[in-house]
Amino acid sequence: MGNVFVLDHPLIQHKLTHIRKTETGTKEFRELVDEVAGLMAYEITRDLPVMEVEIETPVAKTKSNVLSGRKVGIIPILRAGLGMVDGVLRHIPTAKVGHVGLYRDPETLKPVEYYIKMPNDIEERELIVVDPMLATGGSAEDAITSLKKRGAKNIKLMCLIAAPEGVEQIKQAHPDVDIYLAAIDEKLNEKGYIVPGLGDAGDRLYGTK
Ligand SMILES: O=P(O)(O)OC[C@H]1O[C@H](OP(=O)(O)OP(=O)(O)O)[C@H](O)[C@@H]1O
Ligand SMILES: O=c1cc[nH]c(=O)[nH]1
Numbered sequence: 092m093g094n095v096f097v098l099d100h101p102l103i104q105h106k107l108t109h110i111r112k113t114e115t116g117t118k119e120f121r122e123l124v125d126e127v128a129g130l131m132a133y134e135i136t137r138d139l140p141v142m143e144v145e146i147e148t149p150v151a152k153t154k155s156n157v158l159s160g161r162k163v164g165i166i167p168i169l170r171a172g173l174g175m176v177d178g179v180l181r182h183i184p185t186a187k188v189g190h191v192g193l194y195r196d197p198e199t200l201k202p203v204e205y206y207i208k209m210p211n212d213i214e215e216r217e218l219i220v221v222d223p224m225l226a227t228g229g230s231a232e233d234a235i236t237s238l239k240k241r242g243a244k245n246i247k248l249m250c251l252i253a254a255p256e257g258v259e260q261i262k263q264a265h266p267d268v269d270i271y272l273a274a275i276d277e278k279l280n281e282k283g284y285i286v287p288g289l290g291d292a293g294d295r296l297y298g299t300k
């Protein structure tokens with residue numbers, strides 16, 4: 092069964108509180124999501140392998156570690172996942188980015204796929220699927236299924252806020268996928284929104300409401 096990690100670092104928790112607040116405007120919301128994604132990337136990449144290389148400092152020759160070349164892919168679920176890409180790329184600039192376009196039908200709450208474009212070597216990459224919200228879990232479940240159909244073998248899911256229902260859904264559907272979160276909230280409301288959550292992540296990132 093996949094593991095669920097709630098990243099309770101004080102900086103992440105502090106920034107998430109401001110992200111949630113209604114009075115936080117689009118510019119600040121976008122900046123904070125970017126910052127939290129960067130901080131979460133630091134935790135999610137903790138197990139990347141390193142290797143020792145010889146280097147020369149101005150003072151002496153020495154041996155020191157560098158990343159040993161495992162390839163990473165960042166997979167935002169459009170639209171809201173786009174807000175987390177740059178924060179991760181800042182720490183892993185060699186990562187490639189694949190896009191999955193999904194929207195959640197407001198009546199059925201089922202995801203509808205409208206776009207997909209992947210790097211051509213996803214089977215060799217460690218993939219980090221990013222989306223601020225894991226509500227029913229339907230969007231992340233479908234995105235991960237799409238990646239597996241295209242050969243992906245090593246997938247992690249990184250979201251800011253999850254509902255318990257979404258976490259359960261991913262654990263059942265994709266037990267091999269570890270989930271990294273900044274918070275697990277109380278529940279979903281009757282419209283499928285996370286309570287207390289932060290509202291509609293895509294609308295708040297891009298000012299569409
Ligand atoms: O877990 P689920 O119940 O599937 O809900 C979560 C999805 O809903 C939101 O996207 P939305 O459909 O609002 O699209 P957007 O990113 O374009 O705003 C969010 O960014 C997730 O992708
Ligand atoms: O609370 C929620 C649920 C789905 N999508 C969002 O953006 N917010």
Ligand SMILES: [Mg+2]
Nearest residue numbers: 169170193194
């Ligand atoms: Mg979406």
